[in-house]
Amino acid sequence: MLRKIFNFKLLYLLSTSVLIPNGAFAQPAGGNSFCEVYPNSPHCSTAKVECNFCHAGPPVLNSYGMDMQKEFMGGDFTNVTAFMAALEKIQDGDSDGDSNTNLDEIMQGTLPGDPESAVDNNTMTYTYQEDLAFKKVKAIYCGDSASYEEMQAFEASVDKSQFIDSALDACLESDYWKNEALHRMADEKIMPIEAVGSMTASVKIAEYDWDYRLFSYVMTGNRDVRELLTADYHVDENGNVLTGTVARSEGFQLGERIVIAGGQPLQANRRAGMVTTQWFISVNTMFARLPMNTASQAYRAYLGKDIAKGEGLVPFALVDNLKDADNKGTAQPACDVCHSTLDPLAFPFSTYRGIEIGIDLAFGNPIGTYDGGRTPWESEGALFGQPVRDLMEWANMAKETDEFKMKVVLDLYTQALSRGPISQSEQEEFTTIWQSMPADRYSANAVIHRIVDSMGFAGRPDL
Amino acid sequence: MKTLLIAFVGLVFIQASCTKSPTSFIKTNTSNKPVSRVDDTTRDGSIGQDGVAAESTDSSNGSTSSGEPGSMDGTSQGNTGSELPETGVNLTEPSLYNNVVWKRYRALENGMMRALSLSKQQLCNELDQFSCIDQIHLFNLGGNDPFFAAQGKRAADPTILTPVAVERLAMHACGNRIELDKAAGANAVVFTGFTLNADPIPADQISPLVTTLYQLFLARNPNAEEIAKLDAFAKQGIGSEQFAKTACFVIATMYENIFI
Numbered sequence: 001m002l003r004k005i006f007n008f009k010l011l012y013l014l015s016t017s018v019l020i021p022n023g024a025f026a027q028p029a030g031g032n033s034f035c036e037v038y039p040n041s042p043h044c045s046t047a048k049v050e051c052n053f054c055h056a057g058p059p060v061l062n063s064y065g066m067d068m069q070k071e072f073m074g075g076d077f078t079n080v081t082a083f084m085a086a087l088e089k090i091q092d093g094d095s096d097g098d099s100n101t102n103l104d105e106i107m108q109g110t111l112p113g114d115p116e117s118a119v120d121n122n123t124m125t126y127t128y129q130e131d132l133a134f135k136k137v138k139a140i141y142c143g144d145s146a147s148y149e150e151m152q153a154f155e156a157s158v159d160k161s162q163f164i165d166s167a168l169d170a171c172l173e174s175d176y177w178k179n180e181a182l183h184r185m186a187d188e189k190i191m192p193i194e195a196v197g198s199m200t201a202s203v204k205i206a207e208y209d210w211d212y213r214l215f216s217y218v219m220t221g222n223r224d225v226r227e228l229l230t231a232d233y234h235v236d237e238n239g240n241v242l243t244g245t246v247a248r249s250e251g252f253q254l255g256e257r258i259v260i261a262g263g264q265p266l267q268a269n270r271r272a273g274m275v276t277t278q279w280f281i282s283v284n285t286m287f288a289r290l291p292m293n294t295a296s297q298a299y300r301a302y303l304g305k306d307i308a309k310g311e312g313l314v315p316f317a318l319v320d321n322l323k324d325a326d327n328k329g330t331a332q333p334a335c336d337v338c339h340s341t342l343d344p345l346a347f348p349f350s351t352y353r354g355i356e357i358g359i360d361l362a363f364g365n366p367i368g369t370y371d372g373g374r375t376p377w378e379s380e381g382a383l384f385g386q387p388v389r390d391l392m393e394w395a396n397m398a399k400e401t402d403e404f405k406m407k408v409v410l411d412l413y414t415q416a417l418s419r420g421p422i423s424q425s426e427q428e429e430f431t432t433i434w435q436s437m438p439a440d441r442y443s444a445n446a447v448i449h450r451i452v453d454s455m456g457f458a459g460r461p462d463l
Numbered sequence: 464m465k466t467l468l469i470a471f472v473g474l475v476f477i478q479a480s481c482t483k484s485p486t487s488f489i490k491t492n493t494s495n496k497p498v499s500r501v502d503d504t505t506r507d508g509s510i511g512q513d514g515v516a517a518e519s520t521d522s523s524n525g526s527t528s529s530g531e532p533g534s535m536d537g538t539s540q541g542n543t544g545s546e547l548p549e550t551g552v553n554l555t556e557p558s559l560y561n562n563v564v565w566k567r568y569r570a571l572e573n574g575m576m577r578a579l580s581l582s583k584q585q586l587c588n589e590l591d592q593f594s595c596i597d598q599i600h601l602f603n604l605g606g607n608d609p610f611f612a613a614q615g616k617r618a619a620d621p622t623i624l625t626p627v628a629v630e631r632l633a634m635h636a637c638g639n640r641i642e643l644d645k646a647a648g649a650n651a652v653v654f655t656g657f658t659l660n661a662d663p664i665p666a667d668q669i670s671p672l673v674t675t676l677y678q679l680f681l682a683r684n685p686n687a688e689e690i691a692k693l694d695a696f697a698k699q700g701i702g703s704e705q706f707a708k709t710a711c712f713v714i715a716t717m718y719e720n721i722f723i
Contacts, residue, residue, distance in 0.1 A: 132723065135682075135723045136564055136723050138570070139564065139566045139567070139570035139723055140564065140570075142570075143569035143570050143573060144569075144570055144573040144574065144577075145566065145570055145571070145573060145574025145575075145577070145578075145682070145720075146682050147577060147682055148678040148679065148682045148683070150682070151682040151683065176569060180569065184609075184617065187607065187609040187615045187616070188615045188616060191609075191615060192609050192610055193613075194610040194611060198610065416564070417562075417564060418564065418565060418619050418620065419619065456562070457562075458562070459562060460562065
């Protein structure tokens with residue numbers, strides 16, 4: 001099974017490398033010059049100019065990218081003047097044919113090369129429907145349908161928003177919310193594999209139950225959601241918070257079942273919440289010396305940036321002897337487009353042990369533990385272009401970013417509505433919600449209350 | 464033998480539901496955009512296999528891409544708007560005021576359990592042993608099983624098999640309650656004050672039953688028009704048990720019980 005997973009990753013890797021030929025990628029020069037021409041575009045303030053601005057998926061260009069290519073012959077990204085002139089030349093066209101000019105889309109923050117992303121001409125007004133809000137609260141946060149009796153009580157209540165608030169508070173304490181809905185929200189972050197991570201796994205490389213419990217704990221009880229990246233504790237099956245290390249639940253086994261790990265062996269002062277659990281390190285780092293999968297999954301799951309899709313590329317210049325430290329050929333231009341962001345992101349994870357075949361698998365519990373001398377290189381790396389000393393600094397920086405806040409809110413928003421914000425007005429509500437997080441003391445419950453109060457949640461258009 | 468028979472009936476039913484399901488109020492969504500994208504529950508933008516399009520105000524021809532996986536097996540991608548008769552109806556454009564939320568598996572399950580006073584075990588089991596909600600129809604009812612089915616993500620929108628799954632659930636649940644109430648006689652809990660073996664159904668029992676079912680499933684009273692519709696149906700000379708089953712099924716599968 002282990003081998004299967006490993007091979008699968010390798011195969012995936014090979015297939016991506018084959019698909020990406022050597023070629024010029026605009027990042028980051030393109031993005032910077034772009035923002036010199038359009039400093040007031042939302043793409044240059046809150047959001048970043050991502051690859052999908054010009055690419056359908058690097059190296060394939062989208063319609064806007066192709067229009068750019070026609071004007072920007074030669075594609076020498078160091079020729080900033082020519083690049084900027086080309087931008088201006090195509091700005092009055094409508095590359096994706098969605099009847100919005102490229103310039104309009106740039107200034108509104110939509111994508112000029114994607115017809116699905118269009119300027120919002122919605123001038124509709126909405127009225128908040130309290131009965132609708134109540135029914136949605138029951139379904140989304142209690143996993144239940146409002147009953148006739150509840151609707152009668154709701155109709156009879158004097159203060160309807162108070163009624164909704166208390167119903168919501170009750171739901172957020174329900175078993176459904178804590179142990180089901182939040183767990184399903186965490187699936188894509190934890191990526192459980194029953195055969196290697198469950199209590200009955202045939203090859204146990206760690207236990208993911210700890211991850212689910214920690215996630216639910218941090219996301220409930222008005223706790224500080226930043227602890228997703230900084231918690232130095234674990235939560236046991238009875239809900240107790242454990243600050244020390246946790247011994248294996250079962251000893252080393254080889255035979256019918258293979259058990260090489262369990263519990264939480266990492267010392268508390270090296271913990272960074274969800275991204276240093278034994279499961280997270282074990283399943284993501286596996287046999288890698290430079291844990292790129294681990295870093296990219298942390299970046300994707302907690303900062304909302306998927307490097308594999310060309311998102312969140314903020315290259316950091318490594319000193320020469322650290323370029324392609326793991327000797328995988330990632331310094332080539334075709335790889336560097338992503339790996340100049342990913343490798344610096346991954347160094348801080350290098351000091352956490354993956355699966356290393358050795359005698360201590362039997363006598364100790366090494367997977368996920370800290371080892372400052374694990375690799376020839378140090379734990380220094382970078383996040384969003386800023387240098388960090390080690391994973392502690394990485395996590396502390398990450399938890400303060402707007403990207404982290406947006407990701408938390410987007411997860412909760414999508415959980416509720418099965419989609420992100422879709423109109424200008426919803427986008428504004430969305431922004432207010434994540435920007436209120438510091439004032440709301442980073443409580444997920446507070447975010448949810450704001451979502452429930454939004455027009456996006458229970459507004460009906462005035463027709 | 465019994466299980467085989469049920470499986471066969473189930474298959475026939477699924478076939479039937481996929482082509483046309485006359486009793487259900489849920490229309491099969493033949494566009495590759497999910498039904499939750501219709502503007503609201505009254506302006507029904509879905510279309511039947513016979514190609515009768517419901518009203519819609521949009522006239523452009525939308526693109527066909529969808530952000531998240533909408534179907535377990537990809538079959539929902541098969542029948543795109545372009546294969547439909549020219550109706551001028553755009554089935555693929557997301558609504559600008561897309562505020563309808565799909566009542567997913569657990570909320571639907573709990574609602575049905577309470578409506579029909581059935582335990583989780585009594586509600587719905589395929590082949591008498593596999594939970595409709597937690598196992599067989601989980602994905603199509605909006606859930607995901609990351610552990611045993613490696614589904615890290617739930618469907619963003621209802622899939623083309625969602626109507627079938629909801630109908631299976633309603634059919635089992637309504638049927639199970641009626642069997643239990645028949646056996647309970649005077650101690651029946653839902654179909655009370657009601658002679659299930661009367662044929663045709665006594666006229667004075669129609670409206671109370673319809674009202675009860677609306678309250679149980681939709682948490683409100685039916686309006687006069689809604690009662691009249693089912694009343695007219697009952698008066699075609701239908702027996703009590705068949706009417707009870709049909710009314711239960713129809714009300715349990717209404718849009719209003721599946722989308723909020």
